[in-house]
Amino acid sequence: MKHLKPINQKAGRIEAQMAREEMDVVGLESRPEGPHIPLGCSLVFAPGWEVDSTGGTAGLCQPVERDLFDCHLACFWPAHVPDQLNHSPDWTSQCASAQKDWRKLDLVFP
Amino acid sequence: MIKPVGQLALREFHAFEAAGERFLYLVPSAGIFRIDAASSAILDLLSYGPRAPGEVVNSLSDRYSADRVHDGLLELRQIRAIGEAGAPVEQVANDLPPDGFPLTTMVLNVTNKCNLACTYCYEYGEDKIVDTTCTDDPKFMGDETARESVEFLLKESGPIEVAHLTFFGGETLLNFPVLQDTVAYARRRAEEVGKRLEFSLTTNATLLRPDIIEWLADNEIGVTVSIDGPKEMQDRMRVFHSGKGSYETVKPRIKELLRRHKSRPIGARVTLTRENLDIHRIYQHLTEEMGFWEVGFAPVTTSSGRDYEIEDEGYDRMLRQFGELAHDWLEHAVENRHHGFSNVKDTLEEIHKGVSKAYPCGAGLGLMGVTTGGDVSLCHRFAYSNDHSFGTVAEGIDRERQKDFLEDHHIKNKTDCHTCWARPICSGGCYHEAHTRHGETTAPNLHFCTWVRTWTHTCLEIYGELSERNPEYLAHFDH
Numbered sequence: 001m002k003h004l005k006p007i008n009q010k011a012g013r014i015e016a017q018m019a020r021e022e023m024d025v026v027g028l029e030s031r032p033e034g035p036h037i038p039l040g041c042s043l044v045f046a047p048g049w050e051v052d053s054t055g056g057t058a059g060l061c062q063p064v065e066r067d068l069f070d071c072h073l074a075c076f077w078p079a080h081v082p083d084q085l086n087h088s089p090d091w092t093s094q095c096a097s098a099q100k101d102w103r104k105l106d107l108v109f110p
Numbered sequence: 111m112i113k114p115v116g117q118l119a120l121r122e123f124h125a126f127e128a129a130g131e132r133f134l135y136l137v138p139s140a141g142i143f144r145i146d147a148a149s150s151a152i153l154d155l156l157s158y159g160p161r162a163p164g165e166v167v168n169s170l171s172d173r174y175s176a177d178r179v180h181d182g183l184l185e186l187r188q189i190r191a192i193g194e195a196g197a198p199v200e201q202v203a204n205d206l207p208p209d210g211f212p213l214t215t216m217v218l219n220v221t222n223k224c225n226l227a228c229t230y231c232y233e234y235g236e237d238k239i240v241d242t243t244c245t246d247d248p249k250f251m252g253d254e255t256a257r258e259s260v261e262f263l264l265k266e267s268g269p270i271e272v273a274h275l276t277f278f279g280g281e282t283l284l285n286f287p288v289l290q291d292t293v294a295y296a297r298r299r300a301e302e303v304g305k306r307l308e309f310s311l312t313t314n315a316t317l318l319r320p321d322i323i324e325w326l327a328d329n330e331i332g333v334t335v336s337i338d339g340p341k342e343m344q345d346r347m348r349v350f351h352s353g354k355g356s357y358e359t360v361k362p363r364i365k366e367l368l369r370r371h372k373s374r375p376i377g378a379r380v381t382l383t384r385e386n387l388d389i390h391r392i393y394q395h396l397t398e399e400m401g402f403w404e405v406g407f408a409p410v411t412t413s414s415g416r417d418y419e420i421e422d423e424g425y426d427r428m429l430r431q432f433g434e435l436a437h438d439w440l441e442h443a444v445e446n447r448h449h450g451f452s453n454v455k456d457t458l459e460e461i462h463k464g465v466s467k468a469y470p471c472g473a474g475l476g477l478m479g480v481t482t483g484g485d486v487s488l489c490h491r492f493a494y495s496n497d498h499s500f501g502t503v504a505e506g507i508d509r510e511r512q513k514d515f516l517e518d519h520h521i522k523n524k525t526d527c528h529t530c531w532a533r534p535i536c537s538g539g540c541y542h543e544a545h546t547r548h549g550e551t552t553a554p555n556l557h558f559c560t561w562v563r564t565w566t567h568t569c570l571e572i573y574g575e576l577s578e579r580n581p582e583y584l585a586h587f588d589h
Contacts, residue, residue, distance in 0.1 A: 001185055001188075002181060002185070003145070003146045003148060003149050003181060003182055003185055004143040004144070004145055004146070004149060004185050004186070004189060005143060005144040006141065006142075006143055007133065007142040007143060007144055007573075007574070007577050008140075008141065008142040008461060008462050008463070008464045008573070008584075009462060009463050009464055009588070010139060010140050010141040010142070010463065010464020010465075010466075011136075011141035011142050011143050011189075011464065013141075013464075014136075014139060014141045014189055018188045018189075
């Protein structure tokens with residue numbers, strides 16, 4: 001701390017705690033402005049550290065139908081799902097609900 | 111990592127100035143930081159209302175660079191002097207102390223008889239909780255109960271290596287034989303279980319014979335003498351049953367005690383009343399003329415309307431003199447000299463450590479009283495009251511009852527205190543005072559608020575000034 005001087009013992013402990021917090025793994029805590037990352041999608045592949053973009057783990061093991069639209073519609077990541085934005089604008093046009101109509105999703109050959 | 115925010119607003123702290131510097135006492139953490147001019151300017155600006163960080167930078171741009179202001183905002187947010195406007199205030203943790211919290215101090219009421227009849231006495235006077243002349247409790251604690259109490263303390267102190275055993279009364283020395291036996295027994299048993307016990311007692315000094323003084327000194331028993339000051343002050347309230355004043359009786363005995371007993375510092379404890387408020391005179395008499403190492407003052411505990419009750423103007427007078435004595439203490443501390451005003455020392459120690467209390471004192475937690483019959487009580491002041499009992503020394507602490515007590519008396523329940531900056535130190539004040547004044551131990555002592563805040567503010571100023579003028583002295587409070 002540059003502008004505040006800890007005087008009593010408790011202030012010393014507060015300062016030490018702040019120093020520890022600064023050394024924390026900030027990448028997992030910060031949410032910078034950036035591309036949309038679907039819930040249920042982990043960008044961290046180290047075993048044991050897989051978390052979604054909010055730092056949570058609850059939505060990571062869901063059936064593919066659950067986050068199909070999120071991956072198809074807005075994700076920037078080159079996924080194993082046809083992307084609506086550039087290549088497959090009509091891929092889901094016959095499929096209002098992936099849970100019910102998933103058979104209407106056809107294969108796509110680039 | 112601190113996330114970006116919309117508007118920033120002040121959070122809870124108490125600002126004070128000392129030695130030309132500005133300090134913050136943070137609430138509820140009780141941390142104290144000295145702040146520089148730019149941080150001070152930020153706080154002054156935010157005192158007019160919430161501002162976005164950009165607005166703060168713009169407003170202060172004539173004096174400080176944007177980087178400097180951003181730095182200041184970040185640090186002030188980190189110590190929680192400021193925070194996001196409208197963000198929910200962090201509540202005090204509702205945690206109760208862990209189960210089986212160790213007992214570190216046991217106050218043994220070795221007798222409920224007294225050879226004095228002090229007018230204001232909380233045990234026998236008009237505001238007594240229990241009339242011990244009408245109960246089945248023995249007048250004197252027996253050897254067996256005292257030994258059981260020692261075993262109780264050794265067991266309930268758990269992993270703590272040093273525990274404290276304080277003898278109390280009535281007049282403690284009326285039961286001197288049991289004191290002797292108990293101390294010898296306790297020392298032996300403590301050694302057997304690998305602990306150390308420290309002993310102390312409170313006495314009115316009327317019964318200090320040479321052989322007793324000798325024993326106190328040889329056994330390193332800490333002694334606190336209850337005394338109100340010079341003859342005219344002492345004899346007003348501290349009288350024998352005949353009404354005769356006790357000053358002439360205690361004076362030579364105290365002199366002898368102070369001459370002979372050097373193994374522990376000996377303190378005087380003064381009860382202040384409406385008629386007994388010349389604190390400078392009392393302090394000077396007890397230190398310079400009597401020779402006490404330290405003197406502590408406490409206003410009398412009384413229900414409203416007693417003729418010795420201190421009134422508002424009396425508290426003003428008391429505060430003024432406390433402030434003056436505290437500044438005397440400061441000048442001594444700056445020169446590394448001893449000064450015996452113990453009230454300021456006790457508060458400074460809490461300020462230095464940054465205590466932030468969920469309970470006003472250790473009663474019912476780390477400290478308990480024991481009656482002559484072996485009942486465990488909230489503290490020595492509640493001895494013999496069935497409503498404030500926590501089991502017996504033979505059967506141990508009634509943990510269920512203790513838990514209920516701790517639930518009911520937590521600062522979270524004292525909603526009046528939730529907006530007060532002095533709550534980390536005060537936490538609502540003495541249970542006995544609350545019981546006497548307001549009829550229940552759960553009540554915060556609202557009649558003391560102004561006094562507590564003014565006194566705490568004075569002590570913060572003293573602490574801040576000492577930290578600038580003689581910072582090494584603060585190590586005295588480290589232990």
